[in-house]
Structures are given as structure tokens and as C-alpha cells.
Amino acid sequence: MARRLFEGNSPAEGDRILYPGCGGEAPFAKAVEAICREEGYPLPSGLAVENDPGLAEQAEGLEINHLRLRKVDFLGPEMAEEGPFDYVLGNPPYVPIEGLSEEEKARYRSxxxxxxxRFDLYLLFFERALSLLAPGGRLVFVTPEKWEYVETARPLRKMVTGGGRGSANYHVEEINHIEEDAFPQLTAYPSVTAIRRIEDDAAPADLATRIRTRDGTSHRTQLPSGGESWAAAVRGKDLSGMETGLTLGDVTVRVSPGMATGADAVFVFSKDEVPKGLSPKWTRPTVSGEELTHGGASNPQSVFACPYRSDGTLPKESELGAFGEWAARHRERLENRSCVQKTGKQWYAWHETPPMQDILRPKIVFKDIAKEPKFWAERTGEIIPRHTVYYLVLEEGVSFDQLLDYLNGPVAKEWMEAHCQRAANGFLRLQSRVLRKLPVPTRVARERQGALAL
Ligand SMILES: C[S@@+](CC[C@H](N)C(=O)[O-])C[C@H]1O[C@@H](n2cnc3c(N)ncnc32)[C@H](O)[C@@H]1O
Structure with missing residues (x-):
């Protein structure tokens, strides 16, 4: 990372370098000192910032010649006046919003x-560090790669790609997806990013970004500006030829997770062990993610105890009959659910009210976290997916089989691999918000197209 920082950009007398969150060992400052000695560069004047008292004390004991240490919050007001720096080098902290106090969240938000x-601290480290860069200065950070595509990082992506003169003053020069085990404290998919602050009066001729991927290939790309996801550009897939003017969102009534009851241990049975009196009036077949993987959606082995009518209404307690007798035996457990305690649901209701008019229709079902995206047909319209299964219900006039084939085919798969977020172990997260943007061929919706054109 330190070599990347100086590539085509070696230090001159009087340059300044910043190490935000330097840690007890200040490894980046040591690397800079070694490289400058080796290459005969003048040592820049360094400022290291560390707010952990123990680590700061440890760093103070290091023999690093070019370093001054400040024991302050890098995100606090003390730092706002410290710039400008010709270089910034760091491994910022990854602290999700759950790790911050209410006071911190409010202060950072303002x-x-x-x-x-749901921001993460490393995004804020980027903003503060970028604001401290001198015109022409360069920053190199290692962070999780997900800021390239997650919704929460949209403002940061926008900040660094605003388009050159005027709003954007930055050029993302390089994104390097490094080996997963290169930085032990990073949980998944580390990425080293080099960003340059454009000189105030420079006309930015080429704002292309070099991408190095984990499979060893590299390419140049133009990152989209305005904050949208960089996933497709970074993964080297130009899928713009896929645009048809029609998306999965256009051809579906809904793309949603299945039903949460808040107590599946009570409400779900194997189909051979349904308590007397419940079947058939008070049961509905259901399928879990696990079952989908093993047997698809055509022959579900489990059922829900379901108090809802086919129109989605919930009967009064006095109308529950056999369901009421069965549910009464579990009353205490059901009353303890958060939906009853906090949101005032009836004790025998499910955590979520099933949208029966949509859910009791033929639908396409899938798992939201998958090694490879896979979609199954649920043609009976009788199965209510469990919370671990997502479902999509088609608009009138959309061909079920054509859409299913398309979703399971290579073109849609490539698009999902380029656009969907990564979970651990290379799994994809098929979030409904992203899937709704999947372009679909007009042939799946011939009749629907007519309606859209009106
Ligand atoms: C991921 S560690 C990186 C440490 C070091 N740069 C390295 O690579 O070993 C992040 C460091 O930032 C420090 N840190 C976290 N929040 C900070 C803040 N608000 N101001 C200054 N330092 C902070 C942590 O104490 C930790 O040492």
C-alpha cells in the first residue's frame, strides 16, 4: 500500500503524510520509512492519529523518525484544521452502527x-481523510470492498465520482481486490483503494479507474457517477446491452420474503404430525429454504397452523374453533412474542399478516442467500413460503415459464453476480431491492408490454 501511495508520485521535501487510526505498531509509518530509505526519497513529515490511549502510548514508544502522534478522535473537531496532507495511508476501523452510542451517532450524522x-465508521474516515488531502494529494486505504456497492455507501461513492470540475474533486485511480487473508481483522473481501484529489485548476482528462480482481486480472473502467453501485463496473461486466426497458420490478406484483410467525416451533408441523382437528381447515402447506434446496417447492413436507382466511382477514377469537383449542395450549409462548408485547397483535396471529391475495397465487420461489442463484416454480398457489424463502408473484400477462427459464439462465445469473451484494463464503445476497432492477426480456411480458405502453 505504501508503494502504491508513492507510485508515480514520490515525496518531495516538505511533503506531509497522515496516518489515521495508526494502531499500536503504526505499520504503515514503518513501511513508509523503510521505502523512503530504500529509494532515497525525502521522508515526509508524518502525523499519526490514534484515540485508543493504550495503543497511542504504545505507538509513542516506537522509534519512527518522521512521526508526530496526536491522541485525539480522528473524526472530532480537533482534526478538521490539521490539513492539508500530500498523502494519507491507512486501515480505518470497521465499526458498524450497532457499535456506536446514541450520542456518537447523532454527532456523526450532523x-x-x-x-x-446504517453507516460504518470507515465511511466517515474516508470523508474526513479526503477533506484533509491537498490538491494533487493521494489517499490509499484498505477497507471492506462492500462500499463499492452497498446502499449505505452511496453518499461516499457520489462524493468521489461527482464528475470532475465543480462537484467532484477526486479521482478513484485504483481499486485492488486483495487476497481474503491479507488483513486478518477484515472479515470479508478486503479492497485497497487509491484516490487522488484533483488539482484545483486541472482539467481531468481521464478519470478511468484501474481494477485488479482477485482472480489476478485487471482492467480499466469508468465508474458510474452519482452514487449508484459500482458492482458491474468493478467486476468487469458491461451488461448495458441487457437493458430492455423492462425490469423484474415491472413484471411482478411483489418480490418479498415469506412469512414470519414469530414462533415457527409452535406454528410449523411435519405434514404427518398435524394435531387432530387442525387439518385441513386450519393448515396451509409451507416450504423452508432448507426444503427448497433438497426437494424444490412441488412436494412440501411441512404445514403451517394458519388462523387467517383466504382473504387475509383474521377471525375473532370466538370464531377460531379447533384452531382456538389447539392455540390455547401454547398461549403463554405465543403471548410472549414481541409482536404481541410491542405491537399489540392478537396472541394467536402470526408476527406478520400474510398478504393472502398475492401469496395464494402461483409464484416463483428462491433463497435470498445462495451460492448460485436458483429459482423454483410453486405452481399450485397454495404454499405459503416460510421466512427463509423469498417469492415473486407475476403481473397478469407475464409468462411464468419464460420468466422462470430466464431467471435460471446464464444472462440473469451474470447480472445477479455483477449486481448483488456478497455474503460470507462467496454467497450472493438476492435482495429484493436489487432484483427488482434486473432487466427482463420483453418476450416474457408480451401482453404486459402492451399495457405498459398505454
Ligand atoms: C483497523 S485498526 C488499524 C490499525 C493499524 N493501522 C494497522 O493496520 O494495524 C483501526 C485503528 O483505528 C483506531 N481508531 C478507531 N477509531 C478511531 C478514532 N475515532 N480516532 C482515531 N483512531 C481511531 C483504532 O484504535 C485502531 O487502532
Missing amino acids: SFQVAKG
Whole structure:
């Protein structure tokens, strides 16, 4: 990373370098000192920032000649006046929003443009560090790669790709997806990013970004500006030829997770062990993610005890009959669910009210986390998917089989691999928000197209 920082950009007398969150060992400062000695570069004047008192004390004891240490919060007001720096080098902390106090969240939200939604501290480190860069200066950070595509990082992506003169003052020069075990404290998919602050009066001729992928290939790409996901550009897939003007969102009534009851241990039975009196009036076949993997959706082995009518209404307690007698035996457990305690649901209701008019229709079902995307037909319209199964219900006039074939085919798969977020172990997260943007060929929706054109 330190070599990348100086590539085509070696230090001159009087340059300044910043190490945010330097840790007790200040490894980046040591690397800079070694490289400058080796290459005969003048040592830049360094500022290391560490707010952990123990680590700061440890760093203070290191013999690193070019370093001054500040024991302050890098995100606090003390740092706002410290710039400009010709170089920034770091491994910022990865602290999800759950790790922050209410006071911290409020303070960060009011002082950082990128502190939106469920932000993570490393996004804020980017913003602060970028603001401290001198024109022409370069920053190199190692972070999880997900800021390239997650919704929470949209403001940061926008900040660094705003388009050159005027709003954007930065050029993302390189994104390097490094080996997974290169930085032990990173949980998944580390990425080293080099960003340059454009000189104030420079006309940015080429703002292309070099991408190095984990399979050893590299390519140049133009990152989309305006904050949208960089996933397709980074993965080297130009899928713009796929655009048809029609998306999965256009041809479906809904793309949703299945039903949560808040107590599946009570409400779900093997189909051979349904308590007397419940079947058939008070049961509905159901399928879990696990069952889908092993047997698809055509022959589900489990059922839900279901108090809802086919129109989605919930009977009064006095109308529950055999369901009421069975449910009464589990009343205490059912009353303890958060939906009853906090949101005032009836004790015998499910955690979520099933949208029966949509769910009791033929549908396509899938798992939201999958090694490879796979979609199954649920043609009976009788199965209510469990919470671990997602389902999509088609608009009128859309061909079920054509859409299913398309979703399981190579074109849709390539698009999902380029656009969907990664979970651990290379699994894909098929979030409904992303899937709704999947382009679909017009042939799946011939009749629907007519309606859309009106
Ligand atoms: C992921 S570690 C990286 C440490 C070091 N750069 C390395 O690569 O070994 C992040 C460091 O940032 C420090 N840190 C976290 N929040 C900070 C803040 N608000 N201000 C300054 N330092 C912070 C942590 O104490 C930790 O040492």
C-alpha cells in the first residue's frame, strides 16, 4: 500500500503524510520509512492519529523518525484544521452502527455527509481523510470492498465520482481486490483503494479507474457517477446491452420474503404430525429454504397452523374453533412474542399478516442467500413460503415459464453476480431491492408490454 501511495508520485521535501487510526505498531509509518530509505526519497513529515490511549502510548514508544502522534478522535473537531496532507495511508476501523452510542451517532450524522442510514465508521474516515488531502494529494486505504456497492455507501461513492470540475474533486485511480487473508481483522473481501484529489485548476482528462480482481486480472473502467453501485463496473461486466426497458420490478406484483410467525416451533408441523382437528381447515402447506434446496417447492413436507382466511382477514377469537383449542395450549409462548408485547397483535396471529391475495397465487420461489442463484416454480398457489424463502408473484400477462427459464439462465445469473451484494463464503445476497432492477426480456411480458405502453 505504501508503494502504491508513492507510485508515480514520490515525496518531495516538505511533503506531509497522515496516518489515521495508526494502531499500536503504526505499520504503515514503518513501511513508509523503510521505502523512503530504500529509494532515497525525502521522508515526509508524518502525523499519526490514534484515540485508543493504550495503543497511542504504545505507538509513542516506537522509534519512527518522521512521526508526530496526536491522541485525539480522528473524526472530532480537533482534526478538521490539521490539513492539508500530500498523502494519507491507512486501515480505518470497521465499526458498524450497532457499535456506536446514541450520542456518537447523532454527532456523526450532523458533521459528516456520508453518515447516512446504517453507516460504518470507515465511511466517515474516508470523508474526513479526503477533506484533509491537498490538491494533487493521494489517499490509499484498505477497507471492506462492500462500499463499492452497498446502499449505505452511496453518499461516499457520489462524493468521489461527482464528475470532475465543480462537484467532484477526486479521482478513484485504483481499486485492488486483495487476497481474503491479507488483513486478518477484515472479515470479508478486503479492497485497497487509491484516490487522488484533483488539482484545483486541472482539467481531468481521464478519470478511468484501474481494477485488479482477485482472480489476478485487471482492467480499466469508468465508474458510474452519482452514487449508484459500482458492482458491474468493478467486476468487469458491461451488461448495458441487457437493458430492455423492462425490469423484474415491472413484471411482478411483489418480490418479498415469506412469512414470519414469530414462533415457527409452535406454528410449523411435519405434514404427518398435524394435531387432530387442525387439518385441513386450519393448515396451509409451507416450504423452508432448507426444503427448497433438497426437494424444490412441488412436494412440501411441512404445514403451517394458519388462523387467517383466504382473504387475509383474521377471525375473532370466538370464531377460531379447533384452531382456538389447539392455540390455547401454547398461549403463554405465543403471548410472549414481541409482536404481541410491542405491537399489540392478537396472541394467536402470526408476527406478520400474510398478504393472502398475492401469496395464494402461483409464484416463483428462491433463497435470498445462495451460492448460485436458483429459482423454483410453486405452481399450485397454495404454499405459503416460510421466512427463509423469498417469492415473486407475476403481473397478469407475464409468462411464468419464460420468466422462470430466464431467471435460471446464464444472462440473469451474470447480472445477479455483477449486481448483488456478497455474503460470507462467496454467497450472493438476492435482495429484493436489487432484483427488482434486473432487466427482463420483453418476450416474457408480451401482453404486459402492451399495457405498459398505454
Ligand atoms: C483497523 S485498526 C488499524 C490499525 C493499524 N493501522 C494497522 O493496520 O494495524 C483501526 C485503528 O483505528 C483506531 N481508531 C478507531 N477509531 C478511531 C478514532 N475515532 N480516532 C482515531 N483512531 C481511531 C483504532 O484504535 C485502531 O487502532
